[in-house]
Amino acid sequence: MNTVAHTAPAHTSTTSATALRSLGVIRAQGEDAAKFLHSQLTQDFSLLGLSEARLAGFCSAKGRLLASFVGFKRAHDDILLVCGRDVLPATLKRLSMFVLRAKVKLSDATEAFQLWGLSGTDTTARPWSKSDGADGSQTVVLYPAAGRDRALWVAPADVAAPALPVQETAQWDWLDVMSAIAPVSQPIVEAFVPQMLNYESVGGVNFKKGCYPGQEVVARSQFRGTLKRRAYLVSSDAALSVGQDVFHSSDAEQPCGTVAAAAANPAGGWNAIVSMQTQAAADGTLHAGNASGPALSLLPLPYPLLDDI
Template sequence: MDWQNRFAPLSLSTTDALPELALSHLTSWGAINMIGDDKKSYLSGQVTCDVVSLKESDSTLGAHCDAKGKVWSVFRLFHHNGGYAMFQPKSAIAVELAEIKKYAIFSKVDISESEDVALGVIGSKATLFVDQLSDSTEDVRQITGGTAIKIDEQRWLLLVNAENAAQLVDNFEGKLIDESLWTRLDIEAGLPVLTAHQQNEHIPQALNVQALDGISFTKGCYTGQETVARAKYRGMNKRAMFIVSGQSNNNPEANAELERAVGDNWRGAGKLLTSYQFSDNKTIGLVVLPNNLENETQLRLKDAPDSLWKIEPLPYSLEDE
């Protein structure tokens, strides 16, 4: 597929504007598809979000946990090809697929890894571009070959079959870029990116899923619910996901460890979920840290002690309503 080789890195400094229209091949992202008569009831009993009330015009974040409330997957859920799609980092899918299918034998449901291609439309003209693909004005739209899903005011996800992905790329009139800018925008939006590195380590609230409307505290039972509820009503959660930034000669690998200053000493703080480096060497990332840290707490990369980092403001509140 020659179209897959047409996406180039886009180098941006902290002062450069975003392109007005760009298309990214999200190679490290994929989806799990769920179809069948019992898809709604089965999925509702597995995940934190409100599946039953999800309209075909909307998407929602959600998490899938083990019985102890530790997260296997954080995903974006939406209606897709007559069923549901759970969009998430591709590296998490192998384990998540096995876990989400554990009890499917008792239900009329078919669960599989999607073969669709994930494309990201980015920029101030992203919605204008998607408007040309469908007559709908909703946030989730059926398009030729798949589904278009609004992420925010300057981003849309297209989950489509390979044939239509090739056509979209061939006819695209904006920039064709790699997925790094999509990662940057996820970080700046404070959207959790849970890869295989940190599966089954955190409860949903440590990944801010509740602050992004990905947990329903009024729906029926689901796996891990007891822990999730205790974390909310008994204040048992002691961690949260933060945006951090620092100067770095190289973009740190996922799971790179950050340390925090404690007096004159340094102690382990958390591991990067993902990161993005600007061309002027400023680097931003997402990391789960103790939720009682002061905003002024000094951080550093354990493997690069001279690389000092700090906590940045989130674009949403972590306070319970």
Template sequence: MDWKNQFSPLDVTTSDTLPDLMLSYLGSWSAINMIGPDKKSYLQGQVTCNVVTLTNEQSTLGAHCDAKGKVWSVFRLFHHNDGYALFQPASAIDVELAELKKYAIFSKVEITASQDVALGVMGNEAQNWVDSLTDSRADVRPITGGSAVKISEKRWLLLVNQDQAEIIINEFSSSKVTEATWTRFDIEEALPVVTAQVQNEYIPQALNLQAIGGICFTKGCYTGQETVARAKYRGINKRMMAVVKGNLAEELPSAEPIVLERSVGENWRTAGELLTHYTFKDNVAIGLVVLPNDLEDGTQLRLAIQPDTRWTIEPLPYSLADE
């Protein structure tokens, strides 16, 4: 049996309890690998997070921007094999790889698209299951064939070679679910997802990276740093990433942008495009979207392609208040 075909959709309503242990093949996710003597210094000058202080047992969110501070990639960075891995949506890899390699000719560093397989372990028992793989109890752990990385209390990423991925999948005896469940966790945890569709559109603060440890304001210069600093110290950022929720009149199309509109008096205006979304069995959906950060409480939203729907802005699981 093809190991990629062992995963089934998990059809649950908004009130259903999730299985205690789930495994998913994250086919729409990948990573960029970086190795070489200059990997730390080179990456430090390219991204918003602090690479120098990142230990082997930690991961961090971060962004890579253009010179104007617009985001090419939002990634999770961690030590992997003999270098770094920047885990991110696979659709963003080609453009991000080209941008990240622009000045690499001047450094002893090799930057390549990863050939590893991404698996997601989820549920109340995810931690215990990962603990069974290794004696390490760190948030980033070397395991056979690659690395295990803690995303949240109920979620771990496994980035491993294909042979090990096949072994893990074939031996896994609990629920094997499609990556839609991983997407649900991303939305509920309000972790930004930047696919090719929205590359080079937003500054990091519009994606809430300052609130989730993805920006270091004391690390020194990197590409786009001036814009990121102005957004913090001069208050020029007028956007935020929100979790939204609403009803559906019919299934959302998978291959085209999903636009939300917001109510303005008796009229409706374009509010933003969903970065990602997840649909429950009871015709309710959730998603992530970048909105103006000064919207009034209770602002109504709707799907542009389904104008009879009504969506609301949900509370974030973290604070956007500036420390």
């Protein structure tokens, strides 16, 4: 059995580790790092503690998600944003446009850090908590999935990797889908406002903070009771792909939803996170690709949805 070296982090009893090569790191350094990110993302980075992490979105002026991150502070002037490598270059370029005179340096720090996904069965883990290792590593507890607690382990590139059995990427990808928290990837850039992916229900949107790009649209969607699309967890016997249309059996012309994340289920079939009209999810039969395509079955979400206000 292959293993890699590291002491298991606090907060979670891990049993396996997965190298997350599809993820990258944007680093914000400088005395204005937290203030700058606070003004650009859906999350409050000014008040973020050193023992905390957060899900955060970066929106267009129309409130549509351009990227999503797991963000945390290595220090008060040193913040890491973990996101998909496929959206990182464009995201870094766009964020850099707004730096102006802020005392912050943004960089692609992907090569400076290693990222591993840790999964186990300890049910005491608290999502979005962070612990620091003596070796400079940071362990962020993520939302659990399929009965397994999960954590993101980020460490400098020269630190020894976790001393745990290696888990295949496909298994981690499936657990990620089963957490029902879809990251923003290239096929769905600008497809959704945060609530269409349930981000406000898992701590990804702070409605008490100040303005950020798209803030008015995001707030209006929440407070005027106009949330007509939500993210749902589904299963299918057929392969599903990100960006694929989902149809209701009653309408062959217009899709009612879009696959936001998908992965093969180790036990067979596929699971996906679908952002779709709430009415379509409430009744009728759902199909992938077209109105007569593979059937989709709804599964319960692993977290409660917050009501719109």
